[in-house]
Amino acid sequence: MSVARLLWVGWRFHFKSLTLSGFFLITTVFGPALIATIAYYMFKTGQRPGTLFYASLGSAVYGIWSATLFGSGGALAWQRWQGTLEVVVSTPTPLLLIVLPLTLSTSSIGLYSLASTLIWGRVVFGIPFQIAHPLAFVVAVPATILGLGLLGVVLASTFILYRHANALSNMLEWPVLLVTGLLVPLSLLPGWSHPIAWVLAPTWGVRAIRGAALGGNPWPSTAVTLGLGLAYLVIGAVCLRYVELAARKQATLSLT
Amino acid sequence: MIAFLRIFFIGGLIAYRGLFNWIRPAIYIPTMLVGPLFQILFFAYLGRYSRLQNDAFFVVGNAVQVSAMSGVFSATMAIANERQFHTLSPLLATPANRFAVFMGRSLPVLVNGLVVSAFGFCMGYLLLDFKPPASSLAPLALVVTVSVASCTAFGLTIGSIGLRARDVFLSANLVYYLMWLFCGVNIPLNALPGWLSQIGRLLPLTHGIAAARRIADGASLGSVSGLVWTELGVGAAYATASFLLVRFFEYEGRRRASLETF
Numbered sequence: 356m357s358v359a360r361l362l363w364v365g366w367r368f369h370f371k372s373l374t375l376s377g378f379f380l381i382t383t384v385f386g387p388a389l390i391a392t393i394a395y396y397m398f399k400t401g402q403r404p405g406t407l408f409y410a411s412l413g414s415a416v417y418g419i420w421s422a423t424l425f426g427s428g429g430a431l432a433w434q435r436w437q438g439t440l441e442v443v444v445s446t447p448t449p450l451l452l453i454v455l456p457l458t459l460s461t462s463s464i465g466l467y468s469l470a471s472t473l474i475w476g477r478v479v480f481g482i483p484f485q486i487a488h489p490l491a492f493v494v495a496v497p498a499t500i501l502g503l504g505l506l507g508v509v510l511a512s513t514f515i516l517y518r519h520a521n522a523l524s525n526m527l528e529w530p531v532l533l534v535t536g537l538l539v540p541l542s543l544l545p546g547w548s549h550p551i552a553w554v555l556a557p558t559w560g561v562r563a564i565r566g567a568a569l570g571g572n573p574w575p576s577t578a579v580t581l582g583l584g585l586a587y588l589v590i591g592a593v594c595l596r597y598v599e600l601a602a603r604k605q606a607t608l609s610l611t
Numbered sequence: 612m613i614a615f616l617r618i619f620f621i622g623g624l625i626a627y628r629g630l631f632n633w634i635r636p637a638i639y640i641p642t643m644l645v646g647p648l649f650q651i652l653f654f655a656y657l658g659r660y661s662r663l664q665n666d667a668f669f670v671v672g673n674a675v676q677v678s679a680m681s682g683v684f685s686a687t688m689a690i691a692n693e694r695q696f697h698t699l700s701p702l703l704a705t706p707a708n709r710f711a712v713f714m715g716r717s718l719p720v721l722v723n724g725l726v727v728s729a730f731g732f733c734m735g736y737l738l739l740d741f742k743p744p745a746s747s748l749a750p751l752a753l754v755v756t757v758s759v760a761s762c763t764a765f766g767l768t769i770g771s772i773g774l775r776a777r778d779v780f781l782s783a784n785l786v787y788y789l790m791w792l793f794c795g796v797n798i799p800l801n802a803l804p805g806w807l808s809q810i811g812r813l814l815p816l817t818h819g820i821a822a823a824r825r826i827a828d829g830a831s832l833g834s835v836s837g838l839v840w841t842e843l844g845v846g847a848a849y850a851t852a853s854f855l856l857v858r859f860f861e862y863e864g865r866r867r868a869s870l871e872t873f
Contacts, residue, residue, distance in 0.1 A: 378781065378784070381784055381785065385785065389788050389791065393797055394661075396803065397657060397658065398661050400663050519638045522642050532653055533652060539657050539660050
């Protein structure tokens with residue numbers, strides 16, 4: 356019960372906190388809507404108008420990815436800069452239970468991306484909002500958010516090993532947008548990039564959401580997204596444990 | 612005159628090193644090279660999928676635009692960070708020529724922008740279907756230099772607003788993103804609604820990108836001179852605006868004793 360309360364309170368606190376951040380509002384609302392707009396114009400001018408809703412959904416998942424990347428990737432580094440990392444680590448609560456709600460909240464504010472791109476597409480470009488399988492859609496969206504949030508645990512625990520976590524975040528935004536097929540189908544990309552896509556939750560999350568919205572069977576992709584999430588949780592927990600022990604042993608917890 | 616040149620060149624370089632003392636390869640390579648490279652690749656592949664234009668269109672557009680990583684962000688920081696770092700008051704207490712002080716630091720920013728842009732072009736040549744004729748390289752370099760200079764002047768304008776505004780870096784982010792849409796980077800201007808393309812024509816890079824595309828396609832420098840002069844004019848206008856804003860905010864900051872208050 357106390358674990359559930361901790362996760363809920365932590366998630367709610369970080370969700371509110373991120374909502375008040377201008378940077379994250381740009382990342383989740385403005386950025387995806389802009390990418391969607393560019394894609395709309397490119398598809399319209401390139402005579403691919405049937406793909407506009409496809410672009411909306413891809414841009415929405417891009418927003419979830421961006422928020423997770425910047426929010427989770429820098430999560431521990433920010434705690435370090437603010438001088439709260441030592442306090443957080445020294446509490447009796449396992450570090451994973453403190454980091455988990457944070458990373459889940461970063462992917463959760465991706466809901467703003469979904470709302471903004473769909474509303475923007477409907478209002479400005481008249482893209483019809485018709486969901487083929489509403490129930491599957493309602494499951495696929497939280498599953499994607501959960502999958503990316505758990506990927507965030509891996510990002511948070513590994514980026515801290517690199518002294519410049521923000522630079523890593525800056526570097527990874529575009530490659531993952533490209534390689535996971537959010538807007539460009541994987542079939543257009545070189546074959547060697549496909550295995551990379553398969554181990555990334557956004558690939559399966561966007562497939563699940565598109566399958567539910569545009570038609571198709573979204574359930575296998577939803578299951579893979581959740582399965583990957585579980586794997587990320589295990590990897591993230593191990594990495595966090597390693598980082599925490601190493602930092603305690605070498606007394607480098609607060610060193611930037 | 613010697614003092615002016617010394618402050619412009621040497622002072623500009625020292626100020627740049629001071630304000631960007633945190634830049635090192637571990638930050639520069641992921642942020643200024645790898646990120647922009649994948650921006651170019653992403654839009655080129657999106658272009659293939661949308662069937663809008665060929666690779667060259669997106670390589671030229673994005674390779675010029677990624678210079679704004681330096682032109683917008685670094686130029687903004689080159690002015691606004693004096694206030695953030697609380698070095699603005701001592702700086703403005705000096706009798707040094709303000710034009711030399713603030714415009715001098717734009718030179719390293721410009722060089723940095725050219726490096727990022729050149730890297731983008733090289734990667735476009737190596738990884739994508741972008742093979743400009745050898746004869747176009749010199750005029751292309753000239754056009755890119757003019758475009759990056761114009762963009763740097765625009766960044767200085769945003770930076771000078773940072774002498775007053777609370778958080779100018781948010782605006783710099785917004786502007787950088789909007790350039791993808793407004794400046795004809797990924798969508799031809801004639802495919803945009805009239806009002807959007809009109810805004811684009813008032814921004815830096817728009818005319819430079821158009822000129823660079825035609826040169827990469829084999830056109831002569833003379834045939835795009837109108838676009839190049841327009842780009843230069845846009846840059847000169849922003850440089851003037853930047854200088855006037857710096858002077859205005861300096862005057863207002865002194866009058867209200869609010870140079871470094873937020």
